[in-house]
Amino acid sequence: MNELAIHFPNLHDLLQLDESLRFVDLHSGTPQLVTALFAQNPNIYDYAVNLSSAQVIQTIQEQGHDFSRLYFGQEFCQNLIPAPEDIEQAYYFSRQLEWNFTLVTNACNTETGTEANRQNLQRLHDLQPDAEVVVNDWAIMHLLNHDFPDFRPVIGRLLNKQVRLNLFNKSSSKLPIFTSGIENSPENISKAQIRAYADVSLSNPDYLDFLKSLGVTGVDFDLTPQGLIRPADGWGLNLGHYFPWTVMALARNCPTAGVLQHERTFIVTDRNCGRPCRKFNCSPAFNMYDFPIQQRGPALFVSNEDLIETCLNQENGFERLIYQPLIPL
Amino acid sequence: MFITYGLDTNDTPDRIADYVSNGAEEFFAGFVPREWLEKYGWEVCPNRRSLGGGYNYTQVSELQATAAEIHRRGCRLNLAINAQDNGLERLDDLRRTVETMESFNPDGYIIADPALMCSLKRWGIDKPVHLSTGAGCFSSAAVRFYCEHFNVRRVVIPRKMTLNEMRRMIESLADLHVEFEVMIIGYRCFFNDEDCHSVHSGCHRNLCGDVLASQFIATNRFPDNWKQATEDILSSKMDAFRCHSLVNDFCLKWQRNEPPDPVFKTPLKSSSGLSSCLASSVFQNCGLCAIRELRDMGVHALKVPLRGSRDFKLPALQVVNAVMRNPDPTPEFCRALIGSPDFCDQRHNCYYDVPEAHR
Numbered sequence: 001m002n003e004l005a006i007h008f009p010n011l012h013d014l015l016q017l018d019e020s021l022r023f024v025d026l027h028s029g030t031p032q033l034v035t036a037l038f039a040q041n042p043n044i045y046d047y048a049v050n051l052s053s054a055q056v057i058q059t060i061q062e063q064g065h066d067f068s069r070l071y072f073g074q075e076f077c078q079n080l081i082p083a084p085e086d087i088e089q090a091y092y093f094s095r096q097l098e099w100n101f102t103l104v105t106n107a108c109n110t111e112t113g114t115e116a117n118r119q120n121l122q123r124l125h126d127l128q129p130d131a132e133v134v135v136n137d138w139a140i141m142h143l144l145n146h147d148f149p150d151f152r153p154v155i156g157r158l159l160n161k162q163v164r165l166n167l168f169n170k171s172s173s174k175l176p177i178f179t180s181g182i183e184n185s186p187e188n189i190s191k192a193q194i195r196a197y198a199d200v201s202l203s204n205p206d207y208l209d210f211l212k213s214l215g216v217t218g219v220d221f222d223l224t225p226q227g228l229i230r231p232a233d234g235w236g237l238n239l240g241h242y243f244p245w246t247v248m249a250l251a252r253n254c255p256t257a258g259v260l261q262h263e264r265t266f267i268v269t270d271r272n273c274g275r276p277c278r279k280f281n282c283s284p285a286f287n288m289y290d291f292p293i294q295q296r297g298p299a300l301f302v303s304n305e306d307l308i309e310t311c312l313n314q315e316n317g318f319e320r321l322i323y324q325p326l327i328p329l
Numbered sequence: 330m331f332i333t334y335g336l337d338t339n340d341t342p343d344r345i346a347d348y349v350s351n352g353a354e355e356f357f358a359g360f361v362p363r364e365w366l367e368k369y370g371w372e373v374c375p376n377r378r379s380l381g382g383g384y385n386y387t388q389v390s391e392l393q394a395t396a397a398e399i400h401r402r403g404c405r406l407n408l409a410i411n412a413q414d415n416g417l418e419r420l421d422d423l424r425r426t427v428e429t430m431e432s433f434n435p436d437g438y439i440i441a442d443p444a445l446m447c448s449l450k451r452w453g454i455d456k457p458v459h460l461s462t463g464a465g466c467f468s469s470a471a472v473r474f475y476c477e478h479f480n481v482r483r484v485v486i487p488r489k490m491t492l493n494e495m496r497r498m499i500e501s502l503a504d505l506h507v508e509f510e511v512m513i514i515g516y517r518c519f520f521n522d523e524d525c526h527s528v529h530s531g532c533h534r535n536l537c538g539d540v541l542a543s544q545f546i547a548t549n550r551f552p553d554n555w556k557q558a559t560e561d562i563l564s565s566k567m568d569a570f571r572c573h574s575l576v577n578d579f580c581l582k583w584q585r586n587e588p589p590d591p592v593f594k595t596p597l598k599s600s601s602g603l604s605s606c607l608a609s610s611v612f613q614n615c616g617l618c619a620i621r622e623l624r625d626m627g628v629h630a631l632k633v634p635l636r637g638s639r640d641f642k643l644p645a646l647q648v649v650n651a652v653m654r655n656p657d658p659t660p661e662f663c664r665a666l667i668g669s670p671d672f673c674d675q676r677h678n679c680y681y682d683v684p685e686a687h688r
Contacts, residue, residue, distance in 0.1 A: 016553060024556055029563035033576065036569075037559065043548040047555060107465070107524060108487075110494040111501060114468045138443075139470035142477075161413035161442070161463075164526040167536070176533030178371045181382050189370040196373045199416025206451050207444035210478070222526075229416070249536060250524035252489035259547045259591050266519070266677035270491045280550055280588040284543030300520070300540070 001312065003320040004060065005240070007071035007104065009328040011086045014072065014093060020325035023054045042283040045292040046327050049303050053244040056308055057323055070094035071322055073104030073120075075136055075158060076250055076299045076329050078113030079273045081106060084123035091127050101128065104328075107136040107158040108252055114139050121148050134220060135159065145214060154218040155202075155211065157242060158250065162224060163197045166246050166302045167289065169225035198226040202235055212236070220322065222246040223304040223311055230317075240320035243308055245301040245327055254298035255282040277329065296327040330624050330631065330653055333357055333407070333510065334646060337636040338386050342398035344639060351643060352650025355405040355630065357439060359385040360392055362426055369419075372530050375426055376409040377441070377463060377522070381531030384636050389429060396433040405436040411461035413441045413523065415448075424452060431456075437482055440464070441523065446479045457482030462512070465523035467494070469501035476505055483508040485632065489521050491682055492619060496626040510630035511623055514645045517614040517680055547588040555579075599670035608669035609678060611644055616680030617663035620652045660686035 006021075008014040026034050026048075038048040072090040074080045082090070087103065094101040103124050105117050117140055124131050129150045135141050136156035144151050168175050175193060177186040201207055202219060218238035221228060223246055230239065256277045258265025264273075283295035292303040311317060334353035348356070359376040371381050378384035386392040399406045408430050415423060423445070430438075431454065438456055440446055441463025449458075458475075462485050466472045475481050484507055486495055499509055518525065519537040527536035534542070552558075562569055562576040569576035597605060616623075620631065633649055635642045648666045652658040660683065664673045672678055676687060 019553070019556055022556055024559050024563070026559075026563070030566060030569075033562065033566075033569050036576065036580075037562065041546060041548055043546060044551065047551055051559075108467050108489070108521065109471070110467050110490065111469065111497045112494075114470050137465065137467070137471060138474040139468045142470040142474035158524060161523070161526065163414065163528055165528065167527065176372070176528060176530035178381050178531035178533075180371075180531065181387075182366055182370060184367045184370075186370075189368075192369050193373050196369055196416060196419060199418045201414050201416065201442055201444035203417035204415070204420060204444040204448060205417075206447035210443070210447050229418075247524075248527055249520035251520045252487075253519070255545055255591065256547070259588050262592065263676040263679075263682065265545075265591070266517075267679055267682050268489050268491050268494075269682040270493050276588070278550075280547055282545055282547040282588070282591050284540050284545050286539065286543050288539055288543075295540070300536075 001065065001318060001321055003069060004065045004067050005069035005071050005102065005320055005322045006067050007322050007324045007328050009074045009080065010082055011089055013326065014090055020050065021054055021057065023058055024051050026051055042285055042294045043281040045294045045303070046296065049244055049292055049305065050325055053305060053323070054325070056244070056305070060312070060321070067099060069100040069102060069320070071102045071104050071134065073134070074106050074329070075104055075156065076106060077254070077297055078106055078109055078116065079275060080329065081113065081116045081120065084119050087120050087123050088127065091124065100132070102132040102134060102154070104134040104156070105136060105140045107250060109137050109139050114143070118143055118147070121151070125151070132217070141214060149215070152217045153215055154220060154240070155216055157220045157222050157247060160200065160202070160219060160221050162200045162221065162228070164222055164224050164246055164248055164302070165194070165197055165226050166224060166248065166304060169306065194226050195229070199229045203229065203231070208235055218320070223307045225307060234316070238320060239318040240322050241311060241318050242322045242324060244303055244305045245324055246304045247299055248293070248302050249300045251298045255295060256280065256297050258282065294327065297329045299329060301327055330629060331355060332646065332649060332653065333630045333632050335632075335634045335636055336395065337384055338382060338391065339638060340395060341391070342394045345395065345398045345402060347639070347643070348646065349402055349404060351646050352653065353404070353646060355407070356399050357407045357409055358392065358395070359409045360426065360430055361385045361387055362429060363387055365422055365426060368422070372528055374412060375423060376411050377461070378409070378636070379529045392433055396435070400434065406433070407437040407439055407459055408433070408435040409439040409461070410445065411439050411441040411463050413463050415442050415445050420448060423448070427452065427454060439485070443475070443479070450479070455480055459483040459485060459510070461485055462487050462522040465521070467498070469498050472498070472502055472505070472507065476507065481507055483510055483630070485510045486628070487521065487523070488512050488517050488680065492622050492626070495623070495628070499627050508629040509627065510632055511616070511628050512634060513616040513620065513631040513649055513680060514633055515613050515635045545591040547591050549583055549587055551583060597671045598674065601670065603667070603669035603672070605669055605671035605675065608667055608672035611641070612667065612672070614678055614680045615667060617648060617652045617658070617666065618660045618679070618683040618686040619681040620649070621658050622683070
């Protein structure tokens with residue numbers, strides 16, 4: 001790893017930078033108190049994971065790495081795309097810290113979302129025409145190629161469709177293998193599947209050439225227990241990994257919006273979203289899992305903290321770690 | 330407008346006539362060769378139907394005969410190879426699979442992964458591409474991206490769009506010669522197709538099942554000073570568990586003005602017609618009331634993606650066909666076809682939001 005980045009989805013969270021990195025030692029409190037504050041409620045796993053992950057980041061910093069890049073922007077919901085003025089403020093914020101700036105754009109853009117992104121790209125272009133832009137929707141790649149060819153696109157984690165095996169990374173949890181009509185042993189199939197899940201489309205040489213012809217300079221992936229089969233030349237692209245949250249799934253229907261407009265939990269409507277996710281969150285309890293898994297707005301996340309040590313110890317495993325102090329939504 | 334109808338291994342050639350007479354004009358199916366299954370199992374599937382034998386053809390002879398019957402009747406067949414991630418080591422197996430598929434003379438391929446689209450070009454296969462929902466085309470710019478690089482004939486519009494959003498997208502693409510297809514009935518999935526990254530297996534309750542089986546909890550977010558408060562609280566040790574302690578103040582403030590309990594179901598009102606749970610088990614999610622507007626905006630194909638026994642699949646085909654053939658299918662007409670006022674009153678059963686159907 002040679003670069004440490006930090007990701008904030010909006011200006012409000014960015015302005016909490018120092019606070020979000022501050023480590024608080026929960027072990028200094030009585031266990032009952034810690035339980036009272038942080039357990040039993042999936043909506044606050046986010047905060048508990050912040051405290052433990054901040055300690056990991058502190059350790060990484062002590063080893064000589066420091067933040068040198070700001071990721072700024074929204075990946076999951078077009079209702080939460082920052083305004084162009086916020087992009088500008090965040091850009092200058094990063095410059096003051098002498099950090100590089102990366103604009104993160106979202107998935108699932110309708111015509112409305114695409115237009116909002118076009119305005120943000122235009123504002124960023126005025127500031128730095130060769131800035132880095134994370135692309136999570138091919139619509140945005142289309143805009144970059146046609147209107148902003150000097151930007152440096154990075155394929156975002158939502159355009160990388162690797163199956164996330166993060167629900168099955170405990171030693172006790174075997175991969176589900178449906179054996180009906182199959183003669184091969186589940187053990188053999190399990191091995192072949194894990195290898196297949198680590199072997200991603202990016203390794204297809206024709207696809208890789210295609211991406212490079214689009215000007216792509218990097219790729220971001222979630223951390224998964226199966227990892228990635230990456231060739232010695234690293235695909236010729238910078239690889240970034242997100243920590244400590246892996247995205248399991250995303251919808252445009254949203255349970256948090258659904259608390260106020262019930263149908264929105266399941267279907268998309270034209271009614272304005274009042275952005276209730278700024279105030280509260282609605283997550284399934286997921287009693288079937290014994291590790292942090294949390295729905296935040298329309299996206300579902302699972303903590304990947306238990307994978308970071310292995311990931312950091314891989315030689316030439318990746319180039320950039322993207323730290324998300326809180327779920328970036 | 331026409332219906333494109335999902336086939337599975339239960340659909341022998343003799344059933345095609347039945348489906349055609351009930352309105353199907355086009356068919357789609359998946360194919361997983363035996364060698365693939367023995368190597369990768371069902372879960373690593375060349376298409377998005379990884380749940381087991383009922384969902385895909387596995388015998389060349391069966392699909393060959395069905396394809397021949399479809400073409401003999403002047404209908405079309407598209408084959409799905411819409412897995413979203415296809416690594417290098419599977420490419421040879423995929424190539425062999427596609428070459429076998431070519432022998433069925435399909436009219437197009439339903440694809441989600443741009444890497445596979447690149448490979449098809451490399452392999453010299455120039456059959457039209459149908460952009461699967463897994464390709465995630467929510468805007469005209471996304472469609473243009475694919476059309477610029479690949480031989481796209483049709484866009485399957487993602488399920489999680491409003492009718493107005495679809496209309497705007499279709500209007501913005503008037504200069505392109507592409508067809509539009511929408512899913513119209515059956516299981517809609519909780520998450521977006523293109524962004525569901527979990528394993529799907531026939532022997533396991535899948536992630537969306539876990540979501541729907543869970544109790545939803547709504548809670549205020551912590552205030553911005555939560556870390557300072559946490560430190561203060563931790564230093565107060567057991568004094569925290571008192572009425573006027575910092576932790577108590579924090580909890581009271583945090584819990585003040587809590588969001589309402591999430592309640593996602595409308596109370597059932599009607600005592601007549603088919604019960605909601607029976608209607609739900611047949612139709613799952615229903616977009617009949619949206620068909621009139623979909624036709625008006627220029628959608629060409631209605632996808633009926635059900636798999637399973639003929640008795641289970643046929644009612645869905647019949648109701649979609651009845652609405653599609655009606656020049657003015659009002660919500661009342663659609664509701665009468667379903668025959669379950671309770672099912673129709675619960676908006677979460679709707680495939681798309683049609684406000685006029687709930688006035």
